Amino acid sequence: MTSQANVRARNRSGGRFELYAWFFTRVTGILFLLMGAFNLVYANLVGGQGKMDVAAQMRWAFFPIPFHVESTSVEVTPNFANPFWQVYSFILVAFAATHGFNGLRVILEDYVHSPLALAWLRGILVFIWLFVLLSAIFLIFVYV
Amino acid sequence: MSSISRVSLVQALRYRGGQSMLAWMLHRISGIGIVVFVSMHVVAAFFLYSVEPQSITGQITQALTIFYEWLPMQIFILFSVMWHAINGARIVVLDMWPSLMTYNREAMWVQWALFVPLFLLPSILMILGAMG
Numbered sequence: 001m002t003s004q005a006n007v008r009a010r011n012r013s014g015g016r017f018e019l020y021a022w023f024f025t026r027v028t029g030i031l032f033l034l035m036g037a038f039n040l041v042y043a044n045l046v047g048g049q050g051k052m053d054v055a056a057q058m059r060w061a062f063f064p065i066p067f068h069v070e071s072t073s074v075e076v077t078p079n080f081a082n083p084f085w086q087v088y089s090f091i092l093v094a095f096a097a098t099h100g101f102n103g104l105r106v107i108l109e110d111y112v113h114s115p116l117a118l119a120w121l122r123g124i125l126v127f128i129w130l131f132v133l134l135s136a137i138f139l140i141f142v143y144v
Numbered sequence: 145m146s147s148i149s150r151v152s153l154v155q156a157l158r159y160r161g162g163q164s165m166l167a168w169m170l171h172r173i174s175g176i177g178i179v180v181f182v183s184m185h186v187v188a189a190f191f192l193y194s195v196e197p198q199s200i201t202g203q204i205t206q207a208l209t210i211f212y213e214w215l216p217m218q219i220f221i222l223f224s225v226m227w228h229a230i231n232g233a234r235i236v237v238l239d240m241w242p243s244l245m246t247y248n249r250e251a252m253w254v255q256w257a258l259f260v261p262l263f264l265l266p267s268i269l270m271i272l273g274a275m276g
Contacts, residue, residue, distance in 0.1 A: 136190075138194070
C-alpha cells in the first residue's frame with residue numbers, strides 16, 4: 001500500500017519534471033530561432049554588411065560574442081562589444097547549455113538501463129553542465 | 145522504459161521508417177554533435193585564456209581550437225545547427241497543433257526545401273571564402 005503510494009507519488013513528481021523539461025525544450029528552441037535571426041539582422045544593420053564574411057556572420061548568429069567577429073574588418077566596439085551583448089549572450093549560453101544537457105539526459109535514459117550507471121552519468125552531466133556555464137561566464141564577463 | 149525491446153544493429157538498420165526516422169536520427173546525431181563540440185569549444189576557449197600556452201593543458205587547448213576551427217568541423221556544426229533548428233521547428237509546430245500531424249509528409253518536404261538552401265548556401269560560400 002505504502003510502496004504503491006510512494007511509486008505513484010514518485011511517478012507524479014517525475015512526470016511533472018518531464019513535462020517542465022519538455023516545455024522548456026520547446027520554448028527555448030523557439031527562442032534560439034528568434035535570437036539567431038535577430039543577431040544576423042543586427043550584425044548586418046550595424047556595419048557587418050560587406051565587412052563580415054559568411055563564416056563570421058554564422059559565428060555571430062549562433063553566439064554573439066566579440067571573439068567571433070575579431071578576425072573581420074568590422075569595428076568591434078561599441079556595436080559588437082557592450083553590456084547588452086554580455087547579458088544577452090549569457091542568457092543565450094545558459095539556456096543553450098541547459099537545453100543541450102537536458103537532451104543528453106533524455107538520450108542516456110533511452111539507452112542506459114542500469115539505475116546505478118544512470119545515476120553516475122546524470123551526476124557527470126550536471127558537473128560538465130556547471131563547468132561549461134562557469135567557462136562561459138569567464139569568457140563573457142572576465143576575458144573580453 | 146523497461147518495456148523497450150532489444151533490437152540488433154542490423155534489425156535497426158533494416159527497419160524502414162522512411163523520412164520521419166531519418167529526421168529523428170539526424171536530430172539526435174546533430175544534437176549530440178552540437179552539445180559535445182560546442183561544449184568542447186567553450187571549455188577549450190576558457191583554458192586558452194587562462195593557462196600558459198606552453199603547458200600541456202595549453203597545448204591540448206590549442207589543438208582542440210585548431211580542430212574546431214578546421215573547415216570540415218565548421219561545416220559539420222553548420223549542418224547540425226541548421227538541421228536541429230529546422231527539424232525542431234517542425235516538431236514544435238506539430239506538438240502544439242497535433243491535428244496537423246496528418247500533413248507530416250508535406251511538412252517534411254517543406255523542411256527539406258528550407259534546409260537544403262539554408263545549409264548549402266552558407267557552406268558553399270564558406271568553402272569558397274576559405275579557398276581565397
